[in-house]
Amino acid sequence: MPMYEYGCRDCTTRFDQLRRMEQDDSDITCPCCGSSAVQRRLSVFAAHSKDGSGAVSTVAATGGGCCGGGGSVCGCASRN
Numbered sequence: 001m002p003m004y005e006y007g008c009r010d011c012t013t014r015f016d017q018l019r020r021m022e023q024d025d026s027d028i029t030c031p032c033c034g035s036s037a038v039q040r041r042l043s044v045f046a047a048h049s050k051d052g053s054g055a056v057s058t059v060a061a062t063g064g065g066c067c068g069g070g071g072s073v074c075g076c077a078s079r080n
Helices: none
Strands: 003-008 014-018 038-040 046-050 058-059
Touching: none
Parallel strands: none
Antiparallel strands: 003 014, 003 038, 046 058
């Protein structure tokens, strides 16, 4: 089951919910105020790794679609 991130439009609370894919947007209420004005949010992630010297580097994901907004691999550029 995937973890989805949601935001309440009434009280601006952000929360995560573990749900089946077919339930991603159905029947969800804010755990803080009980409102049903909830919207699924775009989630991003960050990865941390160490190199051979022990230095830590962070790589944050950015949105933009399947190829980052227009690479030749998937054809996003040809759709615009």
